[in-house]
């Protein structure tokens with residue numbers, strides 16, 4: 001699917017998302033059904049990261065037709081904390097190697 005721009009001589013410029021195989025030199029105007037000619041534009045060759053593309057598409061879809069949510073959507077499990085836990089008893093990794101007293105004096109040159 002690709003986005004093509006057409007200009008209706010009586011109305012305005014509009015975009016159409018159609019397969020490349022379905023592209024014709026003219027396209028019917030969505031407002032007046034008049035024959036509209038294609039407008040040549042710069043190709044969109046910049047690659048958008050997939051996650052960003054999906055986020056923008058979701059934001060656009062939400063702006064047009066927001067979904068009603070009745071419960072909190074399930075998300076990814078949160079990463080386990082590396083802090084000490086009364087359940088796991090795991091101490092921070094560096095605590096085992098930390099000296100008990102104040103840090104040693106810096107060497108004098």
Ligand SMILES: [Zn+2]
Pocket residue numbers: 008009010011012029030031032033034
């Ligand atoms: Zn038109």
